[in-house]
Amino acid sequence: QSALTQPPSASGSPGQSVTISCTGTSSDVGGYNYVSWYQQHPGKAPKLMIYEVSKRPSGVPDRFSGSKSGNTASLTVSGLQAEDEADYYCSSYAGSNNFVFGTGTKVTVL
Amino acid sequence: QLQLQESGPGLVKPSETLSLTCTVSGGSISSSSYYWAWIRQPPGKGLEWIGSIYYSGSTYYNPSLNSRVTISLDTSRNQFSLKLSSVPAADTAVYYCARASSSSRPNFDYWGQGTLVTVSS
Numbered sequence A: 001q002s003a004l005t006q007p008p009s010a011s012g013s014p015g016q017s018v019t020i021s022c023t024g025t026s027s028d029v030g031g032y033n034y035v036s037w038y039q040q041h042p043g044k045a046p047k048l049m050i051y052e053v054s055k056r057p058s059g060v061p062d063r064f065s066g067s068k069s070g071n072t073a074s075l076t077v078s079g080l081q082a083e084d085e086a087d088y089y090c091s092s093y094a095g096s097n098n099f100v101f102g103t104g105t106k107v108t109v110l
Numbered sequence B: 001q002l003q004l005q006e007s008g009p010g011l012v013k014p015s016e017t018l019s020l021t022c023t024v025s026g027g028s029i030s031s032s033s034y035y036w037a038w039i040r041q042p043p044g045k046g047l048e049w050i051g052s053i054y055y056s057g058s059t060y061y062n063p064s065l066n067s068r069v070t071i072s073l074d075t076s077r078n079q080f081s082l083k084l085s086s087v088p089a090a091d092t093a094v095y096y097c098a099r100a101s102s103s104s105r106p107n108f109d110y111w112g113q114g115t116l117v118t119v120s121s
Helices: none
Strands: A009-012 A019-025 A036-041 A045-050 A064-069 A072-077 A086-093 A097-099 A105-109 B002-005 B018-025 B035-040 B048-054 B059-063 B067-076 B079-084 B095-102 B107-110 B114-118
Touching: A009 A019, A009 B079, A019 A105, A036 A064, A036 A072, A045 A064, A045 B107, A097 B048, B002 B048, B002 B095, B002 B107, B018 B035, B018 B095, B018 B114, B035 B067, B035 B107, B048 B067, B048 B079, B048 B095, B059 B067, B079 B095
Parallel strands: A009 A105
Antiparallel strands: A019 A072, A036 A045, A036 A086, A064 A072, A086 A097, A086 A105, B002 B018, B018 B079, B035 B048, B035 B095, B048 B059, B067 B079, B095 B107, B095 B114
C-alpha cells in the first residue's frame, strides 16, 4: 500500500481558511468513509482532529472540518489562528484491517 | 485520563531485534472496545502504521513489515509490546503507541509521547 498524497505545504493569514487535500485510491480513501486527520506540532505526538471523514472529537474546535469526494479527502481550517501552524496528516482504512497515512502537509500561518 | 508511555532501548544494532513496551494507565487494555497500535515516524518524515492488537490477542500488521513484526499483550501488567526483527538503519524512527476504537477505523485518539529508536552500530 502506498502513502496517501498530500501537498507538502499550505499557508494562510490569520482569520483566513486553508484546505488540505489527501488523495488515495478506490482501495483506501475512495472505498471507505474511514478517513481521519491528525495535527502534529514539532516534537509532539499527533492529535486526532477529524475522524470518519467529517466527525470532530470532543474538544476540537468547529473551525476544523472534513469532507470527501471520490478518492480525495479534504481538511479545511477556517479562521486560521497562530496555534494552527503545524503538520497535518490524513489516514485511511485500506482494507484487510490495514491503515495508510498521508505524506503530510505543513501549514504555515503567515 | 488515559495515558500511554513507551519504553525500551534507544539504540539498536543493525540486524538485531527492536523491542518496545507501551504501558497503559487510566484504563484497561483488556477492554473489548479498543485496539492498541504501534505507529512510527522516521526523522523529518511521515507517519507509518506498524500494526494493531485486540484484547483477544488478534493482531493486524502492515503488509510491508509483516514478516518482521510481532505485537503482543501482557494484560497482567496492562502493557503491550512491539518486536521488530532484523532491523536496518531505515527503521530509525520515533515509535508511538496509540489507542484505536476499531480495527477498521484509523481513529487513534490517545497517543504516547513517542520514543526515538536509532539503528546504528
